[in-house]
Structures are given as C-alpha cells and as structure tokens.
Amino acid sequence: MSNVRNQPCSCGSGIKYKKCCLEHQNKYTVFCDETGNSGSNYLDLNQPFFVIAGWIVPNKNLKNTSYIEECTTSLGVSNELKSSKLIKRKKARQKFIDLFDSLCINLECIPTFVFAEKKYCVAAKIIETLLDPAYNNEVDYSFTFDNLKKKELTEKVYSFPNESLEDFINFYLDGNAEKMTQCIRQMSDHAYSIGLYEISKLFKGALSGIVNNLETEKAAHASMPNKAMEAINVPVFLSITQIIEKIGRKTKYNFSLVHDETKQFEDAYTDIFKKISEADSFEAKLTDGNSIIMGYKHLKDFSFITSSQSKWVQAADILAGVLGRLLNDIKDDTLNDDSLLKLAKTLLPSLLFQDVIKLSDSICSNQTREKIFEAIKPLEN
C-alpha cells in the first residue's frame, strides 16, 4: 500500500500519489459571489432578485484556470472578468456559454446557487413576524416549524398591494409600533375584503403584542453587525451553506467555501457560519419535506478572498451575474435573446431535478417559479 502512495501519481503530474490525487480525493472548493444586493431596500424594483452563486470545483483542478483566462483574453478584458458590463454584449454571452461548458465538462465543476425574490421575502417576513406564536394568541406553537402552512400564507400576502408590503417593511425597520398597528389593521381589512378570513383573523391576533414583538426584532437586529439582519443576504448565504453540507452528507465529500470579499456582510457571514457549523448536530425537519441542519461535518471551512486574486471568484461573479440577468428577464417576460435562453436552459433546470442531490434553491413566489419553469420547458422535449 505505502508503495503506491509514494509512487508518481498516475495522473502524470510527476508528483507522488499521496501528495497529488490522493490528497485531493473527494475534496472540493466552492467559490461564490453575489448579485442584486440592495441591503434592506427590499422592494427595489430595479433589482427584484438577490442571488448567491458558486462553482463547486474539484481540488485536483483548482490550479487549472486556463478556461477562465481564455475567456478573459478573448473578450479583451485587461483586468478582472466581471459580468455587470459584459453581459450586455452578445459576444460575451456566447463566451460565457463556452466557459460554463468547459468548466463543467473538462474540469468537472458544478454550478450551485440560491436566489431570493425580494417581494416574496417581504411577504414571508410579514408572516414570520406577525404570526409569531410568542406574540400572537391566535397562533399555535406548532406553527414554528410548519413551513408548509407558512408558505401557503406567504403566497397570499405576496399578492397584496405593493404599498402594504412597503409600509410593513418601513415600519418594521423603524420599529414604529403605532404605524405598524395601522398597517396591520389595513392588511387585515384587505384580507377580509378579498375573502381571506383566516389571514384577517390571524393578523388581528398580532395587534396586542406588537410593541414587544417589534422590540424583540430590533434587539435581534442589534446582534449582528452592519445591519446585516435587515437584509436578506444572511438567510440566502445560510441556504447555500446548507446545500453544500447536504451534498457532503450524501456524497461523503468535503468542502471549503470561499466567498468574494464583501465589506458589509463579512462579519455577519463569518459569525453565522461559525454558529451553525460549530453547533451540536441537529436536524429540524420542516413540514414541506425540507430540513435545517446544524453542526456541519462536510463543509469544513469558510473564508473570503478578493476577486482580483481569484480567477475562480471571477467565474462565480459571471455565474451570479448571468443568473441575476436571467431571473430579471424571466420575471419581466423579456427573455428572448438566444444566448441568454441557452444559458437559462443550462443553469436553471437544477431547480427542477432535486430528487438525487439538490444543487440550487429558490425563495420565490409560485408565480415566479412557474414562469421560470415555463421559460426552460422546451428542454424537456
């Protein structure tokens, strides 16, 4: 045995097997980046989605950044590859398709992503806050893990007028109990007027505890630096760590997570990762079949790197940028460009096929999800 370990590796690297492919066996690094960050400006119509996307790269291929460099040079980019400007160019979109193909086929990389629709997140926040059993006598404690019911109610609130959702989030962030009371009454009346009697009643149940409720929320916000709790970045970041840990538990592979440097959320991400990954092992089963896990065993570490120093982070920027653009176009019914359609059909189907291993997640309304599935549908034929 030890003989084989000390022999030159069969991959042809010229390095001993134990220092080469054996060491990299079953080890992966996930490089991720974000797009659509608008902090606590939840209903930012210019950026309706927030996306975290990453490339799962086998460690044995980490040094091979030739395809990313090729893409950079072919587009005449002198410094960093960045999606924001390039995505407007048809030639760049074509090059992105080639890059994604090369990374997936030649380097066995896999794209992973989580996106959140901000308007849906506000609706979810309304349900989560107002129907908190600790501050609402109409709500039973079993509601806490009943996310099937929560999703059902969130869908309904998602269809409320934009102004109601805007009011809620503003008064929520201000901690203004008086205005929040008015807002709850209005939403309750609105629900009643469209036949949502259950929601109307549940909202009224939130009125008596609203002062304490908002105070608790404010205290929770203060526990995280840089207003991180007020944005959806942290929960979306958590979702991607959950996806990676779950892949690890299924495959027995080990992962490192590397994120592009982000001033606003660096401390928050580090804190939350430490808390969740070092917690006692625990799995909370949710009623919709999903679960939240604590105590990471396969996602071993998390760090930041500046994009100028990592070609892989630049590739993640491209991935996130492409996904953000696709989602916006699909939502606006403007996805009609060939190259974007091709990218959509490459990247988005992982939302559909989650039976074996879940590689992506969406926090969005059914309406938006249906639009996505509609856009990529021809692929199934």
Ligand SMILES: [Zn+2]
């Ligand atoms: Zn080797």
